[in-house]
Amino acid sequence: LFIPKQIREIRDTQCGLKAFKSSVAEDVFNSLQTFRWTFDLEIFVIAQLRGYTIEEVPVMISASSIEKRGGVSFVKDGWCIFKDMWRIRRNIRCHRYEK
Numbered sequence: 001l002f003i004p005k006q007i008r009e010i011r012d013t014q015c016g017l018k019a020f021k022s023s024v025a026e027d028v029f030n031s032l033q034t035f036r037w038t039f040d041l042e043i044f045v046i047a048q049l050r051g052y053t054i055e056e057v058p059v060m061i062s063a064s065s066i067e068k069r070g071g072v073s074f075v076k077d078g079w080c081i082f083k084d085m086w087r088i089r090r091n092i093r094c095h096r097y098e099k
Helices: 024-028 039-049 074-093
Strands: none
Touching: 024 074, 039 074
16 A cells, blocks of 8 residues: 655654654644545544654553454455555645645
């Protein structure tokens, strides 16, 4: 899949744990255009393009807090993921994420 160059250095874009300053969260989340499996990627792209600092911090998550059901199916969800990734790519090229 296409990985935007803005986030290639981030090791785990799909980790469910993310923290933001409230002003950054408001700015980034108000600019989202995808809301399914790829919204994590879009968050990082927007933050990077707007000059916010992204820092990866190791965390320990207990096994009991991990949900056993769910997950992504590339057979079932693949087309939606592809379309969203294409939309993110188009938005980058059209400068839609820049302030």
